[in-house]
Amino acid sequence: MDVRNLRHFVAVAETLHFGRAAARLGMTQPPLSQSIRALERELGAPLFVRTRRSVSLTPFGAEWLPHVRSALDGVTGLSDIAERIRKGRAGRLELSFVSTADYSILPRLVHGFRQLYPDVDLALTEATSDMQIAALTEGNGQVGIVIPSGDVQLPGIFAYRRLVSEPLIAAVPENWITEGRLRTVAGRLPADAVLSSPLVVFPRQAAPLFYDLVIGYYAACGGTAHIVQTAIQMQTIISLVSAGMGVALVPASLRHLARSGVRYLELAGEVPQLETGIIWRRDDKTPTLGNFLDMVETVIERAPKA
Structure with missing residues (x-):
């Protein structure tokens, strides 16, 4: 259906006069009359009752008019969209x-982007770093917040931007502290207490750098980790700690995950730092991604300096 015919119909319906409608539209009356007749033939019903003295809408035309106005409003808005x-x-x-x-960083990024671009549909998906890299490699998704891995090399495909770096702390069963199973020194958990405790940790495939950082801490302290369970969700790891299965070394921001039966303790000695960053395909020039990356820079610049 020709949009011009619809505009002609609305003009005549609002003026109820072919001459005035033609003047409003910047055209002569004969082609306007032809346009209305063509529209009526297409619809199979008359839109106007015409006499020598007046023009009025038919019941069908009056009922159809608001729908045409709505459709034309949508067409008018297409250029703005x-x-x-x-x-x-x-x-x-x-x-x-x-x-x-x-x-840690996700709430700030989501809030910042929502504030700047409320009309963008922001689709969030929780996934491990390896799953995100695989999806982005196949062209699925646009940007991921990952724990980077030194043993995954994708030159020319991905761009990477560091977001935050934070120390690891220990999540321990609270009753292990109250019952004296774990001792603390000045509120910190000493290395020997960590080495002697069973460990709950991410599987290496899901987060190689995180896994290696944790295992490296045990090696640096002169021991080896006794892994009793792996889990790919941080909430699951903390739940297992709460159940008394073992301890976990987690990012310091996990203090925000309050869980009954779990206590978070700083580690004594030299503490490993966990880095989190964003990764995206270099060939993705989507405007929404460009705006997100610009917003990320602003968030990082305004973040409190360590």
Whole structure:
């Protein structure tokens, strides 16, 4: 259905005069009359009752008019929508994230982006770093918050930006402290207490750098880790600690995950630092992604300095 015919119909319906409607539209009356007749033939019903003295809408025309106005409003808004999509102020952004980011950088990034671009559909997916890298490699998703891995080399495909670096702390069963099973020194957990405790940790495949950081801490302290359970969700790891299965070394931001039966303690001595960053495909020029990356820079610049 020709949009011009619809505009002609609305003009005649609002003026109820073919001459005045033609003047409003900047055309002569004969082609306007032809346009209305063509529209009526297409619809199979008359839109106007015409006499020598007056023009009025038929019941069908009166009922159809608000629907035509609504459709034309939508057409009129298409150029504005296109401009907003072109500038990344509308559209969609697919963001994946590791579970540890949920307690550190993710809330700030989501809040900042929502404030700046409320009309963008922000799709969030929780996934391990390896799953995110695999998905992005296949062209699924746009940007991921990951724990980087030194043994995964993807030159020319991905770009990476460091977001935060934070120390590891120990999550321990609270009753192990109250019952004297674990001793603390000045409120910190000494290395020998860590070495003598069973460990709950991410599997290496899911987070190689995190896993190696934890195991490296045991090696640096002169011991080996006794892994009793692995889990790919941080919430699950903390639940297992709460159940008394073992201790876990987690990012300091996990203090925000309050769980009955769990106490968070700083580690004594030299403490490993865990880095979290964002990764995206270099060939992705989507405007919403560009706006997100610009916003990330602002968030990092405004973050409190360690």
